[in-house]
Amino acid sequence: MSDIALFYDPKRGSADVTVASGDLASDLGFETAVMLSLFTDRRADDTRGWWGDSVASVAGDLHGSRLWLLSREKDQPRVLRQAEEYTREALAWMVEDQVAARIDVVAESVPAASQSELLLSVVIQRPDGTSASYRYAYNWESQAARRA
Template sequence: MTDIALIQDADGRRDIALEAGDLAAEESPRTAVVLSLLTDRRADTDDELPDGGSDRRGWWADAWSEPSEDLIGSRLWLLAREKELPAVARQAEAYAREALQWLVDDGIAESVEVTAEDFRAEWLTLRVVIRRRGGGTVEQRYDYVWEAL
């Protein structure tokens, strides 16, 4: 799987990587994982919205996705106002697994494991381990500022 490479600076911001004035490519699913976790999936009709409003967010093209349940992004944003509790960490893991399930469904990965490793003082760290078909493992940690989810 070839994708556009992303770089991360010391402050945790991500940007598109360039090589000799052109887009840099990478052979790992890292960029796909970042986009899957950091974009907002549309909330389900029974999800409680964090601000009590009516904006269910989501990517506009999901309206035409085939199959209809093939949605982009994660519902991690729904946890923005939640307390730092073990049950909320388990929900974050479930939302992340849901966002990354397409890697298994599309045959890119054999399995995806997500663990909330650090959950303290406004931080959530998710450890993502992707076992690729044909061998190889990609492991990455993603830190979130809890207030910004």
């Protein structure tokens, strides 16, 4: 089964659907699911986040990530470990739903124009032994992400 594909536009700094062959383009892989899981705001302590999390049909079933909580943090090793934890938390549903066997995450700080960016490297091991790799740069200041 496929999902409607999201395509990232680096000029606009956002993702959107597109049409291919007269129909909405589809994503047979994980990229759209990963983008939605990482770059939508998970509800945290009854503040900010997707409103649907407050009325989830399964108690505790939350969508998105808590990466947004790091926007005011300084670039420190502790914050990178927290980003890795938030990323694993956001993608844990993939292992729970058995579409992934394992998810590996590495967060790094890389220099950017005005300050550093958070570089997230995600490797998803599928149950059949194949893997998919994704890299996203997350700008702390603007809270915008892009495919790296």
